[in-house]
Amino acid sequence: MRKSGSTEVFTSLDDFYQRGDQVYLPHLSVDCAIFGFHENQLRVLLLKWKGGKWCLPGGFIKHKESVDTAAHRILQERTGLTDLYLKQFYVFGDPKREKEKKNSPHWIGKRFISIGYYALVEFSKVQPHPDVFSEACEWFDIDEVPGLIYDHKAIMMKALEALRFDLNDHPVGLNLLPKKFTMPELQRLYETILGESIDRRNFQKHMLSMDILIRLEERKTGGAHKAPYLYQFDKRKYMLALRQGLKLGW
Amino acid sequence: MRKSGSTEVFTSLDDFYQRGDQVYLPHLSVDCAIFGFHENQLRVLLLKWKGGKWCLPGGFIKHKESVDTAAHRILQERTGLTDLYLKQFYVFGDPKREKEKKNSPHWIGKRFISIGYYALVEFSKVQPHPDVFSEACEWFDIDEVPGLIYDHKAIMMKALEALRFDLNDHPVGLNLLPKKFTMPELQRLYETILGESIDRRNFQKHMLSMDILIRLEERKTGGAHKAPYLYQFDKRKYMLALRQGLKLGW
DNA sequence: TCAAAAGTGTTTCGGATACACCCATGA
DNA sequence: TCATGGGTGTATCCGAAACACTTTTGA
Numbered sequence: 295m296r297k298s299g300s301t302e303v304f305t306s307l308d309d310f311y312q313r314g315d316q317v318y319l320p321h322l323s324v325d326c327a328i329f330g331f332h333e334n335q336l337r338v339l340l341l342k343w344k345g346g347k348w349c350l351p352g353g354f355i356k357h358k359e360s361v362d363t364a365a366h367r368i369l370q371e372r373t374g375l376t377d378l379y380l381k382q383f384y385v386f387g388d389p390k391r392e393k394e395k396k397n398s399p400h401w402i403g404k405r406f407i408s409i410g411y412y413a414l415v416e417f418s419k420v421q422p423h424p425d426v427f428s429e430a431c432e433w434f435d436i437d438e439v440p441g442l443i444y445d446h447k448a449i450m451m452k453a454l455e456a457l458r459f460d461l462n463d464h465p466v467g468l469n470l471l472p473k474k475f476t477m478p479e480l481q482r483l484y485e486t487i488l489g490e491s492i493d494r495r496n497f498q499k500h501m502l503s504m505d506i507l508i509r510l511e512e513r514k515t516g517g518a519h520k521a522p523y524l525y526q527f528d529k530r531k532y533m534l535a536l537r538q539g540l541k542l543g544w
Numbered sequence: 545m546r547k548s549g550s551t552e553v554f555t556s557l558d559d560f561y562q563r564g565d566q567v568y569l570p571h572l573s574v575d576c577a578i579f580g581f582h583e584n585q586l587r588v589l590l591l592k593w594k595g596g597k598w599c600l601p602g603g604f605i606k607h608k609e610s611v612d613t614a615a616h617r618i619l620q621e622r623t624g625l626t627d628l629y630l631k632q633f634y635v636f637g638d639p640k641r642e643k644e645k646k647n648s649p650h651w652i653g654k655r656f657i658s659i660g661y662y663a664l665v666e667f668s669k670v671q672p673h674p675d676v677f678s679e680a681c682e683w684f685d686i687d688e689v690p691g692l693i694y695d696h697k698a699i700m701m702k703a704l705e706a707l708r709f710d711l712n713d714h715p716v717g718l719n720l721l722p723k724k725f726t727m728p729e730l731q732r733l734y735e736t737i738l739g740e741s742i743d744r745r746n747f748q749k750h751m752l753s754m755d756i757l758i759r760l761e762e763r764k765t766g767g768a769h770k771a772p773y774l775y776q777f778d779k780r781k782y783m784l785a786l787r788q789g790l791k792l793g794w
Numbered sequence: 795t796c797a798a799a800a801g802t803g804t805t806t807c808g809g810a811t812a813c814a815c816c817c818a819t820g821a
Numbered sequence: 822t823c824a825t826g827g828g829t830g831t832a833t834c835c836g837a838a839a840c841a842c843t844t845t846t847g848a
Contacts, residue, residue: 771846
């Protein structure tokens with residue numbers, strides 16, 4: 295029993311069921327929608343239960359641990375990343391939210407209130423790791439998500455909504471894109487998150503006018519057509535602009 | 545022991561300390577910043593502990609109760625209002641957030657994670673009720689708030705920030721103002737929430753252009769100067785506009 | 795009668811939108 | 822050579838911001 299870190303302190307899965315409440319706060323969980331961007335598509339990382347259904351990666355909060363720290367710890371176990379952008383967006387507190395749950399005597403069979411986070415990760419840096427309850431950990435295109443357990447579909451949709459809402463005043467591009475990217479790639483990111491298409495020329499003009507991008511000498515070669523320039527964010531100016539309340543996004 | 549409803553099931557304060565965890569979820573609380581608008585000032589409702597310090601009204605979640613329901617129940621006990629606008633805005637989950645707390649053997653002495661809500665109420669309809677722990681319940685001008693226990697000041701500031709952020713796409717005016725109000729009153733509301741002054745003429749033009757206000761025949765008499773018109777919101781159009789994602793506020 | 799607040803304009807300006815043209819590349 | 826995608830530039834429009842004048846009221 296050492297597949298992931300979350301149950302390190304336990305000797306077996308059964309032990310986890312029995313003694314989990316000595317380590318974790320009861321009735322509280324953290325669920326995360328991990329977003330990545332790959333091949334011009336917004337994606338979300340899901341786990342497959344040994345039962346069969348898919349779910350969002352999640353975990354529990356240790357007795358003396360901050361909720362944010364718990365979320366970071368849980369995500370690190372799933373993605374291998376220590377430094378990812380994480381944002382708490384909602385609490386799901388309906389006592390009936392876990393439809394399929396059987397009221398077992400274990401602490402884990404009780405009612406849980408879930409704190410929802412979304413994470414933005416650089417797709418290529420992620421190494422998906424299933425946890426002890428899961429047989430798979432895979433990326434899904436945002437509009438090809440299968441049925442999920444409990445209210446996880448609702449949680450995911452709310453996360454997406456929050457992301458959409460945050461697009462203009464949070465470092466979304468900075469955290470979803472690789473260091474170097476092209477203008478069209480940046481545009482696709484905005485388009486998939488917003489779910490609408492944007493005029494190519496106006497988008498470029500707008501982005502450049504914000505003075506947060508650095509155009510590199512290189513161009514992205516290998517494409518079938520004219521080679522686009524590569525850009526990277528001017529992280530200092532980017533963060534400064536955000537702090538000043540400037541609307542970045544579209 | 546029947547000053548408020550929150551401890552109805554208990555026979556005494558001591559009983560509440562002893563058996564509280566049989567009724568409420570452990571480690572979880574709800575704290576509310578209740579906002580009102582009176583005499584052209586944004587105000588917040590605070591409780592005074594029998595110890596002496598002020599705090600935000602709060603409470604706990606029953607075992608089979610939804611978190612939203614708990615927040616409504618708690619607020620009703622403080623304000624007497626059954627129908628108020630309530631929004632969950634953040635979870636405060638730092639294990640060190642309750643500085644002054646002594647680690648007592650009671651459930652209530654343990655570490656608590658607090659779910660923050662803000663409420664918008666019509667000032668005149670509120671009848672402040674202290675709870676069993678409190679000797680007073682009073683309105684404070686938003687920038688004259690005294691020192692608060694734990695991290696309640698931070699919670700209040702975050703609530704205010706959330707309110708500011710929500711101003712454009714949530715029914716803020718509708719819930720803070722009385723049925724009938726004048727255009728200058730509406731403007732003061734926006735100005736105090738945003739913390740900036742707005743051109744009188746542009747504000748009026750803008751508000752009227754959104755087609756969510758009904759001008760009444762009456763005017764507000766008694767003032768020292770020219771009598772302003774009274775308005776009320778066209779609730780149907782207001783809500784429709786919100787649902788369509790129209791930016792209402794300023 | 796006058797200061798202060800309220801109602802109703804007009805002018806101006808900038809950012810968003812729409813659209814046209816040229817360039818590079820692989821099929 | 823040509824279809825496709827990428828880079829750059831210009832005209833237009835609309836809403837926001839700036840600003841002027843009149844009206845009402847109690848002191």
